[in-house]
Amino acid sequence: MTEKQYVVFSLGSEEYGLNILKVSEINRLKELEITKVPKTPEHIEGIINLRGDVVPVVNLRKRFNIEAKELDKQTRIVVVKIDSKNIGFLVDSISHVIAFDEEEFSPPPAEITIDSNYITGVGKKDTRMVFLLDIDKLLGTSENLKRSK
Secondary structure, three states: EEEEEEEEEOOOOEEEEEEHEEEEEEEHHHOOOOOOOOOOOOOOOEEEEEEEEEEEEEEOOOOOOOOOOOOOOOEEEEEEOOOEEEEEEOOOEEEEEOOOOOHHEEEEEEEOOOOOEEEEEEEOOOOOEEHHHHHHHHOOOOOHHEEEE
């Protein structure tokens, strides 16, 4: 039986999971300042200076077309490694780390009409459902990142 661990975060009332092996760190928004960058895709919130490294920040609410919300003390930036580059994901909050066994995974429903190729499945534990994300596909193409640098 293979178990995988995911960092669970929320966007509105939904929960999403990122493979813990891809997550480098989690930062409070108040500790970092996001600098806007002109002429970037709308879901690119800006860049941050992370110990001398310039890191683009993707607003996942905008990326998933979820209604905007004021940033607050629960807002976090989840820093992940994609193609040896750090990328920050702006999320509403981080709740915990969860482990799913293989039998607790389901493929994403075929009826999902949004661009869901970045959803690899749904993790089910008790009454909870967590959308599991493939961060390598989350941005569509690496071209979006190159334009934000």
